[in-house]
Every structure is written in structure tokens, then in C-alpha cells.
Amino acid sequence: MALLLALLMAVCVIGMFQGVRMYRADAKLPSDLVLALEVGSTRTTAVGSGIDRLGIRWAPTVLRLMGPKRVDKKRKQIDMAGNPAGLTIDRYAARRAVYGILGAAAALSMLLRGQLVLALLMVAFGLFWIEVGLWSAVRVRRDHIERTLPDFLDVLAVVVSAGLGFRQALERVADKYEGPWADELRITLRQMDMGVSRRQAFEELRRRNDSEQVAQFVTALQQGEELGSPIVETLIQIADDMRRTDAQNARRKAARAVPKATFAVTTFMLPGTLILLVCGFVYGANVDFGSFTAG
Numbered sequence: 001m002a003l004l005l006a007l008l009m010a011v012c013v014i015g016m017f018q019g020v021r022m023y024r025a026d027a028k029l030p031s032d033l034v035l036a037l038e039v040g041s042t043r044t045t046a047v048g049s050g051i052d053r054l055g056i057r058w059a060p061t062v063l064r065l066m067g068p069k070r071v072d073k074k075r076k077q078i079d080m081a082g083n084p085a086g087l088t089i090d091r092y093a094a095r096r097a098v099y100g101i102l103g104a105a106a107a108l109s110m111l112l113r114g115q116l117v118l119a120l121l122m123v124a125f126g127l128f129w130i131e132v133g134l135w136s137a138v139r140v141r142r143d144h145i146e147r148t149l150p151d152f153l154d155v156l157a158v159v160v161s162a163g164l165g166f167r168q169a170l171e172r173v174a175d176k177y178e179g180p181w182a183d184e185l186r187i188t189l190r191q192m193d194m195g196v197s198r199r200q201a202f203e204e205l206r207r208r209n210d211s212e213q214v215a216q217f218v219t220a221l222q223q224g225e226e227l228g229s230p231i232v233e234t235l236i237q238i239a240d241d242m243r244r245t246d247a248q249n250a251r252r253k254a255a256r257a258v259p260k261a262t263f264a265v266t267t268f269m270l271p272g273t274l275i276l277l278v279c280g281f282v283y284g285a286n287v288d289f290g291s292f293t294a295g
Contacts, residue, residue, distance in 0.1 A: 048085055048095075055094030062093035079208045081137035082180050092130065100126045138210060141180045146213045146246070148181045150239045153217070157235035166231055167192070184209065199225075213242050 063071055075089045103126020110119035152173065159169040167189075174185040184205055191201040199222060206218045217238055224234035 051098050052091050052094050055096075055098035056090065058097035059090045059093035062097050063089070066093075076207070077134055077138065080141070080210045081134050082141045082183065084133070084137040092134075095130050099129050102126060103129075142209070142211045144179055145181045145184070145209060145211055146242075148177070148179060149213050149217065150242045150246075152177060152181060153235045153239040153242075157232045157239070160235065161232045167198075213245065216241065216245075
């Protein structure tokens with residue numbers, strides 16, 4: 001056992017030195033991996049940048065193991081998360097490699113100590129830590145966009161009714177907003193500047209966002225354009241529909257919360273309260289339990 005622990009520690013030390021050497025090396029990387037290290041470098045943390053540089057050499061291997069379909073699906077998920085901290089598909093693969101190696105090493109160490117539960121936790125960390133972060137980023141971003149969108153549409157309708165064209169009004173209002181929705185609009189506007197049609201640019205906006213309200217906005221906007229309806233009325237109608245949808249969703253969430261609260265009360269709070277009451281009555285009555293067991 002002692003020999004195995006010593007061997008494991010030696011491997012870890014050698015790995016750390018090798019990682020530092022690779023981090024400091026000036027080896028030429030493929031152009032796409034160099035781009036992965038540069039994109040978002042101003043937004044990522046020092047720890048994240050270090051992890052990316054340690055794992056970027058294994059990123060192509062991870063991507064090959066994932067396969068083209070899973071890579072495309074993961075790239076779409078990263079887009080829906082808004083590339084948090086400058087995350088790209090190559091950065092994702094690099095972090096997946098580093099977390100996997102760390103999780104496997106920690107799990108092996110725990111197994112040698114006989115700590116099976118901790119070993120399983122380390123394996124789960126290596127496999128799912130970055131996935132949990134992505135899932136959380138997608139959900140937070142979607143909620144933020146859905147809260148912002150109705151008010152944005154009201155302001156946009158006012159600006160359009162003041163005489164500006166839709167494209168100019170979109171740029172003007174987007175400059176006044178901050179956050180995920182403003183970022184998405186700027187991407188859409190830049191695509192149109194590069195020659196992408198408005199319909200295609202908004203279809204890309206729909207694809208990047210896993211939001212029912214964004215899909216509703218794009219669909220209504222395209223239908224209004226095809227039917228020739230006034231854009232101001234279309235925007236106001238979309239905002240009103242979104243607020244009604246939000247109210248319905250809130251009522252559904254409240255309805256789902258009632259059974260959960262009832263279950264928690266009946267399963268945990270009620271039995272605990274009854275136990276406390278019974279113990280209090282027994283203690284206050286000074287019952288002599290010795291009399292029941294005597295003789």
C-alpha cells in the first residue's frame with residue numbers, strides 16, 4: 001500500500017512539472033487552438049486561463065472522442081450559454097481533459113484509502129463539473145433574456161413610432177441596454193452588416209437562444225414582415241403576448257409549488273412537531289417510566 005501511494009505521488013509530481021513545462025513552452029499550436037486561447041481572454045479568470053493552457057493540447061483528442069454530432073450539439077449549448085468567460089468548444093474540450101485527469105487521479109487516491117464514496121464523487125466531478133456550469137449558464141441567461149425582452153420591445157416600439165427605421169431603432173435601443181439580450185442583438189446587427197439577410201440573421205438569433213419568447217419574437221417579426229402589418233403594432237402585440245405568457249408561467253409554477261410544500265410539511269414538519277409536543281407533555285407531566293419496567 002505504501003509503495004502504491006509513493007508511486008501515485010511520484011506520478012502526480014511528474015505531471016505537475018510536465019504541466020508547468022507545457023504551460024511555459026513556446027510550442028507552436030494549431031491556428032484554431034491559438035484562437036481558442038485568445039478569444040475571451042479578457043473575460044476569463046487567471047485560473048481558467050491556466051486550465052485552458054494546460055489542457056489545450058488534449059483538446060483535439062477530446063473532440064475526436066466526442067464525435068461530430070456531440071461536438072455540434074455542445075457548440076450550440078455553448079452559444080446558448082453566451083460563451084461564459086470566453087468559453088469556446090476548444091476551451092470546453094481542454095477543461096474537460098484537465099478535470100477528467102484531476103478527477104481520475106483523486107478517485108484513484110481515494111480508492112487506495114478505501115474511501116469509495118469520495119472516489120465516486122471525484123469521478124462525478126471529473127465528468128460533470130463543466131456540464132453543470134454550462135447548464136446553469138444557459139438557464140440564467142435564458143431567464144435574463146426573457147425578463148428583459150418585453151420592456152425592450154416597448155422601448156423599441158416607441159423609437160420606431162418616433163420616425164426611425166427598424167434597423168436604426170434596433171441599433172439605438174441595443175446601445176442603451178446591457179446584458180445577454182443586448183449582446184445577441186449586436187451579433188445580429190453585425191451579421192446584417194456583413195451581408196446576411198435580416199431573415200437569416202434573426203433565424204440565427206433564434207438558434208442561439210433556447211427561449212420560447214425569443215422564438216415567439218422572431219416568428220411574429222417575420223410574419224409581420226410577410227403580411228405587411230405595421231411594425232409598431234407588431235412589437236406592442238409581441239410584448240403583450242409575452243407578458244401574458246409570463247403570467248401564465250408564474251401561475252403554473254405556483255400551482256406546482258403547492259404540492260411540493262404540502263409534501264414537505266406532511267413528511268418532515270408535521271411529524272417533527274408532533275414528536276416535540278408529545279415529548280413536552282411527557283416531560284411536563286413528570287412521568288416515571290421506571291414504574292412501567294419495575295417488577
